[in-house]
Amino acid sequence: MAVKNKFTVPDCEQCKSYNDSLFHFCHTHESATINENKTSAIYKKGQVIFHEGANSYGLYCLNSGKVKLFKMAPDGKEQILKIVAPGDFLGYGALLAATPYRVTAEVMEDAIICFIPKDLITQLFKENARFSEGMVKMLTKTLDDTVEKMTHIAYxxxxxxxxxxxxxxxxxxxxxxxxxxxxxxxxxxxxxxxxxxxxxxxxxxxxxxxxxxxxxxxxxxxxxxxxxxxxxxxxxx
Structure with a gap:
């Protein structure tokens, strides 16, 4: 659960991570809709954002801090697949595929994270070709990077x-x-x-x-x- 401390809610177009995310492909009215409907919260180090196997209800965007994405091995050890930086999305694979999360996301450094409901992202994916193309490219790169990483671990x-x-x-x-x-x-x-x-x-x-x-x-x-x-x-x- 996010920590409900008082803080300044990030404004999408003023966000320092805006130009590093796919949201810079959004038109002004699209950014405004996202800004009005998103929720933002502070997450402390060690907090879990979502668990492997849970259902996806939207997209997380990291405003600040660091987050690790990992799977649990049969022996109970973590295998970190990626460390996420500000401007990156969390949970887009599960959202696009309409499947449960395949990884767990845990905060490594205190973070501000925004959550955008699924219906808004689905609408944006349908109506904004540059955003949807960027999302597909990002998903493809993530899969390629994961395969390469696992190959290196093996050899x-x-x-x-x-x-x-x-x-x-x-x-x-x-x-x-x-x-x-x-x-x-x-x-x-x-x-x-x-x-x-x-x-x-x-x-x-x-x-x-x-x-x-x-x-x-x-x-x-x-x-x-x-x-x-x-x-x-x-x-x-």
Missing amino acids: KPVRGRIAEALLILKETYKTADNPDGVINITREDLASYVGTVKETAIRVLKDLKEEGLVTTDNHAIKIVNAQGLTRVCELYD
Whole structure:
């Protein structure tokens, strides 16, 4: 359940994530309709937005913070499939396919999240070709990225997977307030993201730090030699 603290409800067209989302394809009257009918709430770190297997009733849009999408393995371990940044949508696959959620969404950093009812998104999908085309492309890219990620987990050594993950996460975390893309992630979540255990993730990060490729400060990871980290990835391609 979202935290009902008082806060300024984001205005769609004034939202700093607006131009990074598919809503920038909306016409003025479409944006106004969404703005009038959406609900917004603060979610605290660790809160679940939706569970795998639950029904979808609309679309979530991340205004601020970070959210992880994960599945639970048979042994009870999390497998993080994606980390979502401001401007990204949550739950669009289930919405378009009219199926239950296939992943669980949990807040990694305190977040403001907007919810748009299903009927509005369905209408927009039918009436705005650029929006619907963008949604299909986004869904296709998500599927392609997931397949590639699972392939790498199966065949690429952990060192290569972590190097690649850090380069991807740098772009996810990069904002105007964080131009260096410093990654704020627990070692448990990093391990879950690349399909390994916490102890191995810590060991590989220590090696990368000693090689001058990254620096660390508590949960924060900063890439200081992107070219070197890229070479680590390419060793295993």
